[in-house]
Amino acid sequence: MAPREILKIENLTTYFYTWAGVVKAVDGISLDVREGETLGLVGESGSGKSVTALSILRIVPMPGRIIGGKIIYKGENLLEKTEDEMQQIRGKEIAYISQDPATSLNPVFSIADQLTEVIRRHQNVTKEEALKKAIELFRLVEIADPEIKIWNYPHQLSGGMKQRIAIARALSCQPNLLLADEPTTNLDVTIQAQILELMKNLKKLGMSMILITHDMGVVAGVADRINVMYAGRVCEVASTKTIFRNPVHPYSRALLEAVSHVTVKRVQPKIIPGAIPNLISPPSGCRFHPRCDFAAAECAAVVPQLVEIEPEHYVACIRAKEFMENVKEVKL
Amino acid sequence: MPIKTNVLQSILYKIKHMAKSSMAKYVLRRLLYLIPIFFGILIIVFVSTRMAGDPVKLMTGLNPRITAEARERLTQYYGLDQPLYYQFLKFVWEMLHGNLGNSYAIRGGTAVTTLVGDYAWETFKLQLTALFFSLLIAIPIGILSARKQYSKLDVTVTTTSLIGTCIPIFYMGIVAILIFSYSLGWFPYGAAHSLDPSRYPFGSYLLDELWHLFLPATVLTFAELAPVVLLVRSSMLEVLRQDYILAARASGLSERTVIYKHALRNALIPVVTYVGLYFGGMLAGAPITEKVFNWPGVGRLYVEAISKLDFPVITGITVFVTLMVLIANLVTDIAYAYIDPRIRIE
Amino acid sequence: MKAGRKIGTADVMKEKLLETPDKRRTDGVSQWSIAWRRFKKNKAALAGLIIVGAIIFIALFSPIIARYPLNYLASFKEENKIRVPPSSKYWFGTDYIGRDVFSQIVYGAGNVLYVGFGAAAIAMILSITIGITSGYLGGLVDNILMRVTEIFLVIPFLLILLVFLRVAMTIAPSGVGGLTTVTLMIGLFSWAPNARIIRGEVLRVKQNEYIEAAVALGASKWRIMFRHVLPNVLHVIIVLTTLQIATAILVEAGVSFLGFGDPNSVTWGQQLQMASEAVKEAWWEGIFPGLFITLLVLGFNLLGNGLRDALDPRLRE
Numbered sequence: 005m006a007p008r009e010i011l012k013i014e015n016l017t018t019y020f021y022t023w024a025g026v027v028k029a030v031d032g033i034s035l036d037v038r039e040g041e042t043l044g045l046v047g048e049s050g051s052g053k054s055v056t057a058l059s060i061l062r063i064v065p066m067p068g069r070i071i072g073g074k075i076i077y078k079g080e081n082l083l084e085k086t087e088d089e090m091q092q093i094r095g096k097e098i099a100y101i102s103q104d105p106a107t108s109l110n111p112v113f114s115i116a117d118q119l120t121e122v123i124r125r126h127q128n129v130t131k132e133e134a135l136k137k138a139i140e141l142f143r144l145v146e147i148a149d150p151e152i153k154i155w156n157y158p159h160q161l162s163g164g165m166k167q168r169i170a171i172a173r174a175l176s177c178q179p180n181l182l183l184a185d186e187p188t189t190n191l192d193v194t195i196q197a198q199i200l201e202l203m204k205n206l207k208k209l210g211m212s213m214i215l216i217t218h219d220m221g222v223v224a225g226v227a228d229r230i231n232v233m234y235a236g237r238v239c240e241v242a243s244t245k246t247i248f249r250n251p252v253h254p255y256s257r258a259l260l261e262a263v264s265h266v267t268v269k270r271v272q273p274k275i276i277p278g279a280i281p282n283l284i285s286p287p288s289g290c291r292f293h294p295r296c297d298f299a300a301a302e303c304a305a306v307v308p309q310l311v312e313i314e315p316e317h318y319v320a321c322i323r324a325k326e327f328m329e330n331v332k333e334v335k336l
Numbered sequence: 337m338p339i340k341t342n343v344l345q346s347i348l349y350k351i352k353h354m355a356k357s358s359m360a361k362y363v364l365r366r367l368l369y370l371i372p373i374f375f376g377i378l379i380i381v382f383v384s385t386r387m388a389g390d391p392v393k394l395m396t397g398l399n400p401r402i403t404a405e406a407r408e409r410l411t412q413y414y415g416l417d418q419p420l421y422y423q424f425l426k427f428v429w430e431m432l433h434g435n436l437g438n439s440y441a442i443r444g445g446t447a448v449t450t451l452v453g454d455y456a457w458e459t460f461k462l463q464l465t466a467l468f469f470s471l472l473i474a475i476p477i478g479i480l481s482a483r484k485q486y487s488k489l490d491v492t493v494t495t496t497s498l499i500g501t502c503i504p505i506f507y508m509g510i511v512a513i514l515i516f517s518y519s520l521g522w523f524p525y526g527a528a529h530s531l532d533p534s535r536y537p538f539g540s541y542l543l544d545e546l547w548h549l550f551l552p553a554t555v556l557t558f559a560e561l562a563p564v565v566l567l568v569r570s571s572m573l574e575v576l577r578q579d580y581i582l583a584a585r586a587s588g589l590s591e592r593t594v595i596y597k598h599a600l601r602n603a604l605i606p607v608v609t610y611v612g613l614y615f616g617g618m619l620a621g622a623p624i625t626e627k628v629f630n631w632p633g634v635g636r637l638y639v640e641a642i643s644k645l646d647f648p649v650i651t652g653i654t655v656f657v658t659l660m661v662l663i664a665n666l667v668t669d670i671a672y673a674y675i676d677p678r679i680r681i682e
Numbered sequence: 683m684k685a686g687r688k689i690g691t692a693d694v695m696k697e698k699l700l701e702t703p704d705k706r707r708t709d710g711v712s713q714w715s716i717a718w719r720r721f722k723k724n725k726a727a728l729a730g731l732i733i734v735g736a737i738i739f740i741a742l743f744s745p746i747i748a749r750y751p752l753n754y755l756a757s758f759k760e761e762n763k764i765r766v767p768p769s770s771k772y773w774f775g776t777d778y779i780g781r782d783v784f785s786q787i788v789y790g791a792g793n794v795l796y797v798g799f800g801a802a803a804i805a806m807i808l809s810i811t812i813g814i815t816s817g818y819l820g821g822l823v824d825n826i827l828m829r830v831t832e833i834f835l836v837i838p839f840l841l842i843l844l845v846f847l848r849v850a851m852t853i854a855p856s857g858v859g860g861l862t863t864v865t866l867m868i869g870l871f872s873w874a875p876n877a878r879i880i881r882g883e884v885l886r887v888k889q890n891e892y893i894e895a896a897v898a899l900g901a902s903k904w905r906i907m908f909r910h911v912l913p914n915v916l917h918v919i920i921v922l923t924t925l926q927i928a929t930a931i932l933v934e935a936g937v938s939f940l941g942f943g944d945p946n947s948v949t950w951g952q953q954l955q956m957a958s959e960a961v962k963e964a965w966w967e968g969i970f971p972g973l974f975i976t977l978l979v980l981g982f983n984l985l986g987n988g989l990r991d992a993l994d995p996r997l998r999e
């Protein structure tokens with residue numbers, strides 16, 4: 005039984021045309037999100053995860069432009085829709101939670117104003133009804149005293165509270181797909197856990213979600229499948245279980261090792277040497293090869309394609325087969 | 337939801353909460369804060385004019401027929417024989433009673449307050465018209481330019497504005513008069529009214545006034561326009577990069593709402609501050625503007641007073657302009673607090 | 683490269699790839715040469731530099747460039763005419779007493795620059811001292827200095843300037859150092875906005891770790907202020923100075939236009955004032971000096987904006 009896809013991205017390409025040159029932020033990625041599932045989109049900052057999310061909503065900021073590919077949502081290509089049609093989809097069908105709760109709420113409007121405006125944009129309700137819905141949303145994201153708190157301005161609230169409100173705003177019109185861009189990154193550790201718990205509960209509402217993060221630890225408990233991205237391309241796709249048990253792409257492995265293994269073994273968290281490449285003139289062939297411990301000569305020449313190496317497990321690495329065969333040996 | 341949500345209760349809370357919000361307290365605080373600044377400026381103005389020289393000596397120095405005794409009498413008459421601090425306190429005392437002294441030179445000692453009152457209207461008419469239109473034009477242009485960053489329109493707007501900020505107002509005025517008054521003959525050169533009622537267009541006083549106002553107001557509007565356009569543009573660009581704009585777009589709000597509600601309100605914060613200070617600068621620059629257009633305002637009165645060394649008028653106008661600048665500051669503060677809740681609610 | 687790792691072909695390639703722009707930028711190259719590289723790419727900024735350079739050149743070589751001696755009543759003496767329109771003999775025409783407008787503009791360049799640089803120097807010395815002291819020491823000192831700054835920020839200084847200049851003229855009708863008086867007064871009254879900006883910048887720098895480290899090492903307050911804080915706000919100071927020169931030139935022109943300039947030195951504002959009496963009869967008398975004021979102010983503004991873009995560390999990718 006093939007699970008139904010709510011979103012299917014094919015060969016999406018988004019470039020930024022800057023003075024310094026063309027930044028190839030997202031360079032031909034493909035992925036799919038199934039109904040009711042949570043897809044973890046993992047990679048270092050600068051790997052094109054956020055740009056992917058913004059491309060789905062078609063709100064890539066200047067000087068970025070989507071130059072190719074297809075974004076099929078419920079059977080329709082979003083890239084062929086008019087701006088007006090997209091506005092009806094944003095917030096109502098597909099909602100977005102941005103990285104930084106400190107800056108994602110407009111500082112000069114009250115929370116009530118910012119929530120009701122979204123509700124009234126997509127639902128035909130009166131001001132009072134919208135306010136009532138907003139207060140109920142506050143309950144949903146577990147904020148105490150919603151009737152009072154709703155009149156606050158962002159500067160009066162804590163970071164965790166702001167992120168809850170951003171989540172509430174995203175949920176206000178019961179979207180079918182939620183794009184959560186690093187929802188916990190800028191929060192304190194204890195608050196992070198609370199927000200993650202909240203996200204997990206949201207899964208029960210039955211919506212699909214793309215959870216974007218650089219932290220394998222965050223997706224571990226929440227995501228059903230994981231999509232590892234590096235420098236604007238997809239490296240590896242598999243279920244969360246598979247990625248954690250049997251990561252094949254050297255980059256996925258490096259990411260996993262970057263998560264503290266202290267509980268398992270007494271080893272130092274490994275740091276991936278080097279920095280994410282300059283995407284104006286990215287490395288030829290496999291973009292990870294300059295930082296890869298296992299790079300072969302041909303890695304610089306051949307662009308690896310995503311290949312299904314076992315059912316439901318796709319890897320873009322020319323040495324994938326090799327790694328699959330002698331996992332133990334290569335795994336250090 | 338099992339819990340009953342009480343919307344009414346929430347709205348009632350809002351009303352109570354808003355009433356408690358400290359806008360009035362904030363305004364009062366700003367007002368109290370401006371008073372020492374006013375007196376600080378007053379001291380500088382007073383001392384600097386008095387330090388600048390003895391008005392009696394300056395007035396009579398070139399006239400050899402005035403005796404030393406006559407000079408002394410004059411000094412006593414103006415109260416200039418008293419110590420400086422006494423003169424200052426007396427001046428402040430009189431000022432608080434609405435008296436800025438009498439002119440040394442104009443019509444046998446006209447009260448300075450009367451003089452300023454007569455001339456201030458023309459100054460305000462010109463300055464406020466220009467300020468109003470420059471904001472009206474500059475804000476939409478600045479927004480448009482920011483939204484289409486690096487487009488041909490944006491490059492044209494920024495280049496023109498940048499050059500505009502470099503042209504001295506009097507030069508702009510002279511060129512405008514040269515073209516529109518002398519060459520084309522569309523507008524009168526200088527003055528606020530025709531002296532002869534028979535020259536009123538269609539016999540209307542109001543039309544005559546507008547006809548005279550048009551050229552100076554247009555030039556001043558353009559002079560004030562340029563820096564505001566650049567400021568609105570850069571402020572808007574900064575705001576458009578913010579996360580909350582992205583979040584607003586992601587919520588499906590229309591482009592209009594995103595730009596004119598979410599972005600503009602934030603982009604206006606620095607603009608408001610600037611306009612307050614800038615208006616003060618324009619008022620202080622009135623002598624220049626009013627000389628170019630031969631405009632009968634306080635600026636021209638001031639230059640005349642200086643040429644006659646009419647000290648009470650000089651001090652009086654400076655006090656008046658300072659007061660206006662501070663009022664502009666207060667209005668700025670209020671607008672600022674209105675726009676930005678972070679100022680109003682601690 | 684980190685030690686202890688296997689060396690293979692990939693590593694060699696890695697070495698090469700790491701030498702792409704990213705690496706070059708962080709190694710050895712000084713902040714100033716990076717700024718210069720960025721500045722060179724900015725056409726508007728280069729235009730500003732050329733304008734300013736050209737006018738400095740004119741000022742330095744004015745006796746050679748000018749076509750007639752200073753204040754020589756050329757057309758009056760030679761043809762018994764005044765206000766002669768532009769011609770090959772008088773490029774920009776002659777003025778109300780028959781002086782060659784072009785030559786007078788050339789002689790005025792030095793005076794205009796003198797006021798611009800002089801007033802900016804005074805204003806900047808004041809604003810740097812007050813800004814850094816206020817921002818670094820904080821507390822009561824900051825409070826007092828900022829209240830004083832606020833007074834100077836709202837004071838209608840053109841009005842006060844006019845009184846001073848008028849009195850200076852009456853006391854010393856020969857106009858001794860008239861231009862210096864104008865320069866001094868503009869400088870003394872225009873430091874406030876810059877002091878505020880520098881203070882803000884210092885507050886930002888103060889939070890950096892290297893300042894805390896210097897404090898922990900027991901460096902004296904004054905040493906920290908001028909050895910550690912000053913160099914880090916230098917880029918702001920350079921930009922503000924350039925823009926301040928432009929402002930001072932505009933103010934001098936305005937004051938001269940009102941007839942309060944030094945009657946014994948030629949400046950473009952004064953030429954414009956004399957011309958404004960008779961724009962109808964002799965447009966050339968005012969158009970050209972005004973054009974030069976605009977050009978010079980534009981030059982300094984373009985230069986200032988270009989320097990800001992080149993020097994602002996926050997703009998560095």
